[in-house]
Amino acid sequence: MYYIKTKPVIIVDGTLYLYRSYFTFQYFKNDQENPYGAIYGILKTIKNILLKYYNSKKIIIIFDSSQKTFRNKIFTAYKSNRPKMPNELYIQIQPLFHILKEIGIKTLSIPGIEADDIIGSFAHKVEQSGEKVLIVSHDKDMIQLLTNNISILNTSNNEIITPITIQKKYGINPQEFIDLLALMGDKSDNIPGVPKIGIKTALCLLQKFSNIQNIYDNIEQIQFLSLRNAKNVSNQLKIHKDTAFLSYKLAKINLDIPIYINANDIILKTVCFQKLSNMIKTYNVHQKRNL
Structure with a gap:
């Protein structure tokens, strides 16, 4: 387990963890046989980040939109090798957004803009305001965003990645x-x-x-x-x-996407963590009843 004393602004790669949660908890279904594993996985990931790694009060989850981006325009084969989103995952997205809103966790997606570009632009904006940033992802594309004030948390192995990590591993910045x-x-x-x-x-x-x-x-x-x-x-x-x-x-991740919110707009309310814990407990009990 890795602990850190600072309280950075946390930016979660929502799209990545949405898919990861879906495949990890595919068998989670309610009484109506509707899946909710992606919802459970995202909520559990957020709690683990807040509880086990950082006592931060500023967190945002960034998602892709369904629209194509400029990368598809300049190269039509971009990400064309990826299968269409499974319907069992698709039907969990809006309920997930509703739950996150009720809990008080800010989400952001921009039509026609890839999540990577939103993450990069928001991280850059927060850094310029004088705060440190923690990007939660294990997508190697995020490595280019690393600076002395921007780090990456890979929850797969609990590794904190910094510019020094990359220099030692690859010999490049x-x-x-x-x-x-x-x-x-x-x-x-x-x-x-x-x-x-x-x-x-x-x-x-x-x-x-x-x-x-x-x-x-x-x-x-x-x-x-x-x-x-x-x-x-x-x-x-x-x-x-x-x-x-x-x-x-x-x-190359675009760092110039206009982001009309700042770190003070994503501060968690005091009741947020308790609501999050209660929601996870509810889903976990429901899951056990259906096994």
Whole structure:
């Protein structure tokens, strides 16, 4: 378990935990055989964050909207590999929003804007106001948002991720993680990357040239690097230059989305935690009755 004394503004990747909760608690159904596992999982995650990790009073949950984003416009195959949302999950969304509102937990989604961009923009805004931020997610796209004031909590292993974590693990800074995804691609989001360039080659290039623009500015030097199949790597980069820069645009989180709320708008009321605990207890009792 990881504890921290500071009280950061907590931003939860709601879409990620919505799906995770749905698949973890698929068998949770009420007397009418309606599923509610996603609702239960989200509420339990929030309680664990507030109780076990941080005593923060500022928390917001960010969700995707159902509309396509600019990434779909510039690359129609973006996330096209993902299956349609299961109906058993879809029917839990509005009840979940209603419950969160009743409890007093703020949610935010913006039509046509991906949750990642909302998270990044809100985190950036909060940081500029002088507060620290904790992003709750295990999506690797979030790594690029890390700063001295923005950290990530991965609830899968209770790890707190900071810029130092990334530097030690990959030998690059968090902002260069965009370039890493642009070079090696990202199957989960269907970002193409440069064919035949994996993580080892991409990291070697970035540790040498820092970013994708510098790589192409020094493209003729790559064939002389002590890199396996250096000449082939150079040729691949030349052939797929447009795809590399397209992948960069797809991977980069937008920090300039207008967000019309601030950290003081998401302060929890005193009764919130008790309401949350009562709701989880109700669902848990109901679940046991149906097993």
